Amino acid sequence: MFDEIDENYDPVLFDGIIDFDPNTMYIEQNSNDVIDSLKGWLIDFSPSQFETESTDSLNDFSEVPSYDVPLNRKExxxxxxxxxxxxxxxxxxxxxxxxxxxxxxxxxxxxxxxxxxxxxxxxxxxxxxxxxxxxxxxxxxxxxxxxxxxxxxxxxxxxxxxxxxxxxxxxxxxxxxxxxxxxxxxxxxxxxx
DNA sequence: CTCGGAAGTC
DNA sequence: GACTTCCGAG
Structure with a gap:
């Protein structure tokens, strides 16, 4: 089932198996896909400058955590x-x-x-x-x-x-x-x- | 950095 | 045809 993560993927469904601290995140499945989706989800919902379209102080991403996203050719x-x-x-x-x-x-x-x-x-x-x-x-x-x-x-x-x-x-x-x-x-x- | 010509690759 | 590579000019 973890091979089929896509746009419809809902992280909430995985509540039961995930310790939700991004730093000590523990996932039962050895699946990078799940981890990636989760990271994306966490960023997506964090209070951010991404959604707000402020025109000044704009786009200083120097403090945004960056990480390598493993390539999934299929997507x-x-x-x-x-x-x-x-x-x-x-x-x-x-x-x-x-x-x-x-x-x-x-x-x-x-x-x-x-x-x-x-x-x-x-x-x-x-x-x-x-x-x-x-x-x-x-x-x-x-x-x-x-x-x-x-x-x-x-x-x-x-x-x-x-x-x-x-x-x-x-x-x-x-x-x-x-x-x-x-x-x-x-x-x-x-x-x- | 941006722009776009010119030649090369698949 | 859709880039890729290299590069001089701004």
């Missing part, structure tokens, strides 16, 4: 709309997925979701995660520099638009419309596998 697959088969995501799809995962909030998060503007808090980690998810065989290390160049590539095709701000990127309204909002402007997550 990064998307269903190809044409072939209906699972495949690894394109870069912009990877970004959408990343921004939707609470356990990765210390890697990157929206600063204005309605406009599709987000900030990358841990540039190098995001770049390495992208390389791992893409799993393109290369002897070289994916750097933030190259990762950012790939995003800049999207400016011409209007998948993303310039922000001219450090570590800050923005999806175009076209992308927003196609991948984030439904007809009623509610969030939709058609990329979830």
């Amino acid at each position: 990064w697959l998307v269903e190809d709309l044409i072939s209906k088969r699972q495949r690894s995501p394109r870069l912009f799809e990877f970004l959408i997925l990343l921004l939707g995962k609470p356990q990765y909030i210390c890697y990157a998060s929206f600063i204005d979701k309605s406009k599709g503007i987000f900030l990358i808090h841990q540039p190098q980690k995001v770049a390495e995660l992208w390389q791992a998810v893409k799993s393109r065989q290369s002897n070289q290390r994916m750097t933030y520099d190259k990762f950012a160049r790939a995003i800049r590539w999207y400016y011409k095709s209007n998948i993303m638009q310039k922000t001219n701000t450090r570590y800050t990127f923005q999806f175009s309204s076209k992308t927003l419309k196609n991948y984030f909002l439904d007809e009623n402007n509610n969030t939709k997550m058609c990329l979830s596998s």
Whole structure:
């Protein structure tokens, strides 16, 4: 059962087996998935600057605990709309997925979701995660520099638009419309596998 | 850091 | 085609 954790995962269901102190957390199952989901959950519900959209003192994540999230390849697959088969995501799809995962909030998060503007808090980690998810065989290390160049590539095709701000990127309204909002402007997550 | 040209890879 | 790699310029 612990292999099937997904968006519907409800940590409350696991109350019975978890000692809820994040530092001395004890879990009966030897499952990293559960631990990761839990960490994401804990962060998600902690009083945070993440939800509030304060424009000043904004996004000082220096005090936010950071940890490596073990890669689970399965959760990064998307269903190809044409072939209906699972495949690894394109870069912009990877970004959408990343921004939707609470356990990765210390890697990157929206600063204005309605406009599709987000900030990358841990540039190098995001770049390495992208390389791992893409799993393109290369002897070289994916750097933030190259990762950012790939995003800049999207400016011409209007998948993303310039922000001219450090570590800050923005999806175009076209992308927003196609991948984030439904007809009623509610969030939709058609990329979830 | 950001931007975008140019060449290379899959 | 979709990046990846390298890089000069701002």
